[in-house]
Amino acid sequence: MARINTSTWRVRKRQCATCPFREDANGRPLDPELRGRVEARVLTEASQICHHPVLHGKKEFELCRGARNFQLMFFHRIGFLDAPTDEAWEEKRKKPPE
Numbered sequence: 001m002a003r004i005n006t007s008t009w010r011v012r013k014r015q016c017a018t019c020p021f022r023e024d025a026n027g028r029p030l031d032p033e034l035r036g037r038v039e040a041r042v043l044t045e046a047s048q049i050c051h052h053p054v055l056h057g058k059k060e061f062e063l064c065r066g067a068r069n070f071q072l073m074f075f076h077r078i079g080f081l082d083a084p085t086d087e088a089w090e091e092k093r094k095k096p097p098e
Contacts, residue, residue: 006047007093011086012065016050021066042067043074 015021020034029035042048048067068086076084081092 003046006049006061006063009047009049009061009063011063011068012050015064015066018051019064019066021064021070038064038067039070042071047071 020029020031020038022030024030038048048064050062050064068089069084072081072084072086072089075081076088081088
C-alpha cells in the first residue's frame with residue numbers, strides 16, 4: 001500500500017457527526033470496537049483521514065479531530081509532547097530529529 005504524506009493536511013476543527021471517537025451521554029464510545037481499531041492504528045501506523053468531507057462531496061481531505069485529540073493526549077502523557085495541543089504537535093513535527 002502506498003504511503004501518503006499527511007503532515008501538511010488540516011485537522012478538522014471539531015469531531016464530525018460520524019466520528020468514531022464520539023461518546024454517549026455517559027461518556028462511553030458509541031462503537032468501542034471501531035474506536036479501538038482506530039486508536040491502535042493512529043499510535044502505530046498513521047493519522048486517521050476523516051471520511052466526512054468525501055461523504056459530503058468535498059474534494060479536500062482533512063484529518064480526524066477525534067483521532068488527533070487521542071494522539072495528543074497519549075503523546076503528551078508519555079512525555080513526547082510538551083502539551084496536548086495542535087501547537088505542540090506542530091512544533092515537534094518541525095523539530096529536527098535528535
